[in-house]
Amino acid sequence: MLTHLFYLVGVWLAISLVLVLLFGARVRHSDFFTSLMYLGMVIGLGDLVCWLLGIPIQTIYFASIAAVAIGIPFIVIFRDWNALGQTFFLFSIAASMTYLVYAFLVTAFSPVSSIAFIISFLLLFLEVCALSLSLTYAYEVLDVLCRARWRRRPQVKLLDKYIPMVSLHVPAYNEPPELVEQTLRALARLDYPNYEVILVDNNTPREDTWQPLAAVCRELGFKCLHLDRWPGYKSGALNFALAMTDPHAEIIGVLDADYIVQPDWLRRIVPYFEDPEVAFVQTPQDYREYENSRFAQAEYDGYKYFFALSMPFRNERNAIIFCGTMGLLRKRVLQEIGGWDQWCITEDAEASLRILYKGYKALYIPETFGRGIMPLDFEGLKKQRFRWAFGGVQVIKKHWWKLMPWAGWIDPDNKLTPRQRYVYLTAGLQWFNELLTFAFTAMVLVSAILTITGHTAYLRPTSEAFVVLPVVLIGTNVLRALWGLRRALHLTWSRAGYALTLWFALTWVVTLACIQAIVQRAGVFLRTPKAGAVSAALRALRVTSFETTVGVLCAFAGILALIHYPSVLTVGLLVLCFSQATIYLSAPFHSVLSLEGQTALRVAEQARWAEIQGAYTNESRLGLQLGAVVFALLVFGLLASLWPAPGKLPWWYSLLPQPPPPAAPIIPTAAALPTFPPPSTALPLPSATVPAPTFPPTATLAPPTLAPTVAPTMAPPTLAPTLAPPTVAPTLGPTVGPPAATPPAPTP
Amino acid sequence: MADRYLSRNERSIAETQPSKRRNPGEGIDRSRLEMLLHQARTAHSPEEALEYAQRAVDMLPNDPRVQSTVQLRVFDKLSEDAFLGFLAETANRYVVEFRDSRPFSVPKARAEQEPYPPVRRTEAEKALRMMWWMLLGLIPAGLGAIILSPIALGHGIRSLQTENQDPRQHRMAWTGILVALALGVLGVFFAALLLLHLLLG
Numbered sequence: 001m002l003t004h005l006f007y008l009v010g011v012w013l014a015i016s017l018v019l020v021l022l023f024g025a026r027v028r029h030s031d032f033f034t035s036l037m038y039l040g041m042v043i044g045l046g047d048l049v050c051w052l053l054g055i056p057i058q059t060i061y062f063a064s065i066a067a068v069a070i071g072i073p074f075i076v077i078f079r080d081w082n083a084l085g086q087t088f089f090l091f092s093i094a095a096s097m098t099y100l101v102y103a104f105l106v107t108a109f110s111p112v113s114s115i116a117f118i119i120s121f122l123l124l125f126l127e128v129c130a131l132s133l134s135l136t137y138a139y140e141v142l143d144v145l146c147r148a149r150w151r152r153r154p155q156v157k158l159l160d161k162y163i164p165m166v167s168l169h170v171p172a173y174n175e176p177p178e179l180v181e182q183t184l185r186a187l188a189r190l191d192y193p194n195y196e197v198i199l200v201d202n203n204t205p206r207e208d209t210w211q212p213l214a215a216v217c218r219e220l221g222f223k224c225l226h227l228d229r230w231p232g233y234k235s236g237a238l239n240f241a242l243a244m245t246d247p248h249a250e251i252i253g254v255l256d257a258d259y260i261v262q263p264d265w266l267r268r269i270v271p272y273f274e275d276p277e278v279a280f281v282q283t284p285q286d287y288r289e290y291e292n293s294r295f296a297q298a299e300y301d302g303y304k305y306f307f308a309l310s311m312p313f314r315n316e317r318n319a320i321i322f323c324g325t326m327g328l329l330r331k332r333v334l335q336e337i338g339g340w341d342q343w344c345i346t347e348d349a350e351a352s353l354r355i356l357y358k359g360y361k362a363l364y365i366p367e368t369f370g371r372g373i374m375p376l377d378f379e380g381l382k383k384q385r386f387r388w389a390f391g392g393v394q395v396i397k398k399h400w401w402k403l404m405p406w407a408g409w410i411d412p413d414n415k416l417t418p419r420q421r422y423v424y425l426t427a428g429l430q431w432f433n434e435l436l437t438f439a440f441t442a443m444v445l446v447s448a449i450l451t452i453t454g455h456t457a458y459l460r461p462t463s464e465a466f467v468v469l470p471v472v473l474i475g476t477n478v479l480r481a482l483w484g485l486r487r488a489l490h491l492t493w494s495r496a497g498y499a500l501t502l503w504f505a506l507t508w509v510v511t512l513a514c515i516q517a518i519v520q521r522a523g524v525f526l527r528t529p530k531a532g533a534v535s536a537a538l539r540a541l542r543v544t545s546f547e548t549t550v551g552v553l554c555a556f557a558g559i560l561a562l563i564h565y566p567s568v569l570t571v572g573l574l575v576l577c578f579s580q581a582t583i584y585l586s587a588p589f590h591s592v593l594s595l596e597g598q599t600a601l602r603v604a605e606q607a608r609w610a611e612i613q614g615a616y617t618n619e620s621r622l623g624l625q626l627g628a629v630v631f632a633l634l635v636f637g638l639l640a641s642l643w644p645a646p647g648k649l650p651w652w653y654s655l656l657p658q659p660p661p662p663a664a665p666i667i668p669t670a671a672a673l674p675t676f677p678p679p680s681t682a683l684p685l686p687s688a689t690v691p692a693p694t695f696p697p698t699a700t701l702a703p704p705t706l707a708p709t710v711a712p713t714m715a716p717p718t719l720a721p722t723l724a725p726p727t728v729a730p731t732l733g734p735t736v737g738p739p740a741a742t743p744p745a746p747t748p
Numbered sequence: 749m750a751d752r753y754l755s756r757n758e759r760s761i762a763e764t765q766p767s768k769r770r771n772p773g774e775g776i777d778r779s780r781l782e783m784l785l786h787q788a789r790t791a792h793s794p795e796e797a798l799e800y801a802q803r804a805v806d807m808l809p810n811d812p813r814v815q816s817t818v819q820l821r822v823f824d825k826l827s828e829d830a831f832l833g834f835l836a837e838t839a840n841r842y843v844v845e846f847r848d849s850r851p852f853s854v855p856k857a858r859a860e861q862e863p864y865p866p867v868r869r870t871e872a873e874k875a876l877r878m879m880w881w882m883l884l885g886l887i888p889a890g891l892g893a894i895i896l897s898p899i900a901l902g903h904g905i906r907s908l909q910t911e912n913q914d915p916r917q918h919r920m921a922w923t924g925i926l927v928a929l930a931l932g933v934l935g936v937f938f939a940a941l942l943l944l945h946l947l948l949g
Contacts (some may be wrong), residue, residue, distance in 0.1 A: 108941045117945045123752050123939070125887045201830075214830040223823055228833040238841060243856050244823070247816040338861030397866050401876065401920075410919045521865060 002102055004050075004059045009098050012046040012067070013091040017476050020088040020146070027082040030148035035075040038083035043067050062101055062411070067094070083145025092138050095473065096131040103127055113638040124437055133433050136426040140313045141484040152316050154363050157271035159192075164250035164273065166195040166266055166328065169241045171234050172257040174204045177212040179373070180257045184213070186370075187255070188220045192266035196246055197222040202230045202237035203613055216737055232342035233523075233614055239339045242331075249331055254348070256325040260288070261370035280312070280322050280329035280352065284367040294498055295594035299374050299381060301489055303498035307366070309489040310427075315364035319423035324348035326370050335361055344398065345523035345614075346391025359415030368656055375684055377592035379528055379543040382509045386526040389404055389431050391512040393517035396428030403428075434510035436674040441554065442581045442630045445635045448557035448577055452564050455638055508547045512622050517623030520617075527616040532543035538590040546623040551584030582606055616738065781807050781814075788817045794825040795849070802852050808871035809841060809855035820853055825849075871907035872917040875900045875924025882931040893935030900928035 019042070047060045071090055078086045099353055105118045168187060180199070188199050199217050201210040201224070210226045217224035225244065230236050230403045238254065245252065251273055255261065265283075271282045284307035290296035314320040322329060324346075334340075344350040356362065375381040401407060403425040407414050416424075478500075485496040509526065516524060528543045541548065560576025562570045761874035763816035783786040784804040786878035798821045804814045825846055826832065839860050841853045869877070885892020907913070 113947065114942060114945045119943055121889055122887055210830070217830075218827065223826070223831055224830040225826060228831060230834045231837070239856070239858075240854075242853055242858060243815075243842065244819050246819065247812045335858040338859045339856070341861065341864075343864055401873075406923050410923060411916055460896040 001059060001494040002105070003097070004055045005063055006098050006102055007045065007053070008050050008055060008060060008063050009091060009095045011049050013041060013088075013095045013304050013473075013476065015046050015049075016042050016084070016088040016091050017479065020084045020142075021264040021479060021483050024082070024084040024088070024142075025145040027084060027146070027482075028148050030079060030082045032075060033078070035083040035086050036072070037077070039068065039071045040557050041204075042087050042091075051112060055582050071096075077479050078566065080149045080151065081142065081146045082148045085142040087744050088146075089138060089142050092135060092476070093594070096135060099473070100128060100131060113640075119637075123443070126436055126443075129432070130436050131473070132441075133426075133430055133436070134473070137477075138428065138480060141309060141480055143179045143313050143316070144309045145484065145487050147316075150312075150316065152318070154272065154365055157274070159640075161266045162271065162274045163192075163194050164190065164270065164619060165246060165248045166251045166253055166270060166330070167245040168195060168197045168253040168255055169238055170197065170199045170255050171241070172199060172201045172204070172210075173234070174209060175257045177209060180213050181216050181258055183255070183257055183261075184216050184222060186260040187222070190266055191263040192270070194213060195266060196249065198241050198244060199224045200227065200237045200241045201225065201566065202227040202234070233345070235342045235344075235347035237339035238347070239342065241332065242339055245331065252331050252334055253328045254325060255370070256372055259325055259370045259372040261326075262368075265326075265369040266328075268367075268369065269365060272365070273328070277361045278330070279333040279355045279358075279362060280324055280327055281363045281365060282320055282327040283365050283367060283369050284311070284325055285323055286371045287374045289373060293594070293597040295378070295502075295590055295596060296374060296376075297495060298498035298502040298590065298593075301485065301495060302502055303374070304489055305485060305499070309484060311364045312366065314423050314427075315362075317419040317423050318361055319363045319420040319437035320352065320362045321349040321427075322352040322355075322362070325372065329355070330360075333358070341398075343522065344391055344394045345387055345525075346395065348390065350395050350398070352391075353395060353402070357402060357414055357416055357421055368372070377594040378505070378540065378587070380491075381594075382506065382528060382543065385506045386509050386513045389434075389513035390517045390523060392428055394523065395512055396425070397517065400425070400428075416735055431510060431514055434480070435506045435514045437507050437583065438511040438626070441550065441584070442633055444573070444576045444580055445554055445557055446634045447703050448554075448573055449634055450637050451570060452557065452572065453638075454564075501586040502590050504583040504666075505544075505547070505590045507583050508550065509544045512619065512626075515626075516617055516622070522615065524615045524617040527618050529620050537592060538593050539599060540595055541588055544587040544591045546619065547584045547587030549623075551581040551587075552579040554578070554584065594727075614738055751856055776807055781811075785813060785817050788821060794821060794828075798825065798852055805841070805853055808856065809871065811855075815855050815857050822854065850911040870917055870920075871903045871910070872920035873926060875903035875907060876920055878903065878924070879927045879931065882928065882935070884937055886931065886938060890935030890938030891942070893931045894939055897928045897932030897935065900924055901932075904928065 026582065043064050047064055050058065050060055051131070067090075071087070074090050075083075075086050078089065081089075103124055106116070110120075112120065112449065146308075170180070170183060170187070183198065184563055199213060199222060201213060204210045214224045214226065216222075223244070225237075225241065227237055227240060230240070232239065251270065253266070267280050269283065272278055280551040285303065287300055290300040296505065311320055327348075328699075329351075333355055334351070337351060337358065340347040340681065341350045341354075347589070396403075400417060402411070402414055403421040404420070405418070407416065407421065481500055482493070482496050485491055485499050489496075491499070512526070529545055554577045559582070561577070562574045564570075692711050750901070759856050783803055784800050784807070788797045788800035788804065791800060798818075801818045801821045804811075804935050805818055807939045808814055812825045817823035822832075829847055831847045833845045833847070834842070835845055842855050842856065843851050867915075868871075878896055882893045882896045882900065885894075885896050905922075907917060
């Protein structure tokens with residue numbers, strides 16, 4: 001019954017996916033009856049397919065009734081979405097839940113050794129996390145692309161009588177003077193009658209770097225502060241700038257030192273502050289000089305994704321983040337929350353949460369008013385992403401208790417709505433998607449090595465269902481990610497592919513950042529391996545040496561496993577290994593790609609200026625530590641393979657409903673693995689005919705995590721902070737053990 | 749006057765701040781404050797102006813007019829040389845210096861933030877924080893949650909026994925206890941499954 005339900009839901013999901021990809025972003029209409037009819041159509045179509053595949057009519061009948069019954073309240077809850085989005089999300093949840101229930105039953109009630117049970121439990125935990133994150137990404141993408149009605153889209157406002165004084169703060173550290181001069185001169189051209197500009201240069205070591213800027217400020221009538229030996233990095237400098245702000249200023253603007261703003265920025269944005277409840281207004285961070293390089297385009301598309309999808313999604317829930325540049329906020333509110341947090345390295349996103357906690361409103365205006373410069377090479381991007389991910393996790397670490405469902409009951413001052421809490425909590429947790437990806441990679445790698453060395457460790461038994469639905473879910477996630485990129489940013493398939501692989505490429509560094517943010521008490525920055533005096537290409541490869549190592553290991557392990565034990569199961573393992581290898585090898589690919597259209601000199605020059613101040617953590621050391629963890633896992637796997645497996649079926653199996661004895665073993669033989677089960681195959685639960693744990697390895701696919709849709713968490717960082725990328729991570733699951741040549745027959 | 753900052757540690761400076769009084773502004777000699785602000789505005793040199801402004805800061809640091817005067821005088825000086833060195837920081841002011849100048853203080857003009865990481869967590873916070881460890885403890889077949897659940901319950905109960913407690917801490921303790929119970933029960937269920945597998949072997 002559960003297996004059949006499993007396939008039925010998979011078919012519904014596949015049909016709704018195809019339809020949403022084709023028409024989901026085009027339909028701008030939503031009403032209850034249309035949605036109900038559409039839901040009925042998808043269910044009917046899926047039923048027909050499953051009936052043809054031989055699934056019992058009773059199962060189809062009852063499952064369809066249940067789907068409609070659950071779908072009706074679902075349509076009401078998501079009434080602002082079109083029917084395609086509602087139905088697809090309904091079946092995404094249904095498929096995930098069905099898979100997890102199925103996986104739990106098989107894990108809990110299969111006759112495996114106690115160690116295998118514990119390992120299977122770990123896998124189940126990873127699957128729960130991966131699928132939950134995947135659903136959060138799906139929700140975000142669908143909420144924007146399938147939305148028929150926007151409730152909080154701001155109307156254009158014109159400057160009228162309300163002309164408050166604005167104080168613009170431009171923090172700078174060791175920036176090229178000519179770059180900052182461009183920024184200052186653009187600010188001098190602002191078409192707004194009442195503003196001041198404070199350039200805050202903190203701790204720049206060389207006087208010949210900041211003195212020219214002080215001269216420019218004098219020429220333009222701006223204020224300039226060079227802060228020496230100043231604590232707190234950027235937020236420390238901004239806090240002092242706040243103390244030095246003209247007392248008449250009502251609004252504070254923060255602008256990165258490389259941003260060239262349009263003259264109408266303040267004139268267009270300040271009027272939104274007429275509403276005293278509005279605490280901050282954010283506009284997109286945009287970039288220049290990206291057209292001539294595929295790497296820069298991919299980077300640009302990744303950034304834009306956040307502002308095209310994540311921010312509108314957040315804005316509907318009054319849960320946007322202040323991104324640290326191109327945003328304005330009310331000075332009184334900033335003073336009320338105590339200024340910028342000097343502990344968190346994404347102080348902008350952190351401040352947004354504290355502001356919303358007080359019950360203020362925030363607005364996102366989806367119109368570009370300024371453009372900055374992106375990191376020129378992969379190394380720069382890697383360091384930036386490390387900072388964002390680290391800061392994103394710091395925010396969760398500090399404020400998680402404000403985001404819990406019971407937070408309003410504990411603390412009546414907490415004005416965060418449930419929707420705001422959901423957005424902030426999931427945005428923070430989405431960073432861990434990369435950590436999950438790494439965990440799956442480690443399990444796949446260990447499985448492959450055990451296979452090569454001829455050891456077998458047992459996981460829960462594998463059935464066809466464990467292969468089919470994860471494949472559907474992984475495919476769904478990848479397609480959804482590409483669809484989101486293409487539709488939100490109007491990209492070609494190839495450009496969306498580049499953006500997606502660039503997200504993959506950052507998996508390693510986000511993993512490191514998550515771990516570091518959990519274990520470190522204070523913020524640290526990433527120091528990549530030193531390249532010395534080598535060519536640009538070698539340097540590009542050197543900075544991705546760990547990603548390359550992991551990727552190459554995965555690929556070779558998969559190939560060797562197949563050579564040692566050629567079978568369908570090891571082909572599956574090879575596919576898993578290759579998919580993980582693709583993720584990590586995207587890093588050297590993009591690192592080399594970043595040299596396109598650049599001179600090595602320019603890259604080196606930018607690297608010199610872009611050096612960040614602060615405490616560093618060494619990537620080489622972190623890489624070795626993670627390698628040690630994988631090694632320990634491998635040793636554990638080897639030990640587990642020596643642990644005796646139970647020789648008989650447990651007594652409590654007799655308490656479970658027994659299916660009619662199938663003609664063939666349910667646990668797939670290698671040849672049966674990738675196929676749909678014949679209608680007669682009933683339960684995945686172990687029955688008397690199921691061979692006991694001596695089964696061949698089990699390849700168990702982990703669900704996909706691909707998360708996101710790729711997407712992002714993007715939080716921009718400091719932009720926000722968070723840009724989080726993708727999640728695509730696939731997730732595969734492990735298999736452990738080599739295929740046993742012939743599983744011994746169980747003795748019931 | 750500003751030299752005194754050099755010989756005091758940060759805590760002692762913070763304790764001398766007028767804003768620490770219950771009612772800032774209470775007991776202030778207003779006429780003297782006005783005189784200092786006037787002198788700061790009309791001084792012949794930035795150094796002299798800052799000297800007067802400093803005295804005003806010492807009297808009433810959170811007054812907007814005082815802050816405005818300090819900012820104007822500091823930027824007067826910075827227009828010649830933008831250098832400003834950090835010396836110390838208290839809860840409500842910075843102690844800084846120009847190049848080769850005497851130290852002076854600048855009011856922060858903002859509320860104090862909640863300190864993080866906190867120096868000491870309350871029992872209720874410890875009980876609730878234990879939730880994350882218990883969630884991780886569910887992975888090894890619930891064994892970790894079973895071990896940690898009584899510890900979390902202990903923190904929660906100790907918190908409830910505290911007299912004159914902040915209602916928030918009280919509610920947090922109850923939440924911690926309920927979460928610990930729920931995760932503990934889940935841990936027992938998973939451990940029971942493990943036990944079945946052990947018995948089977």
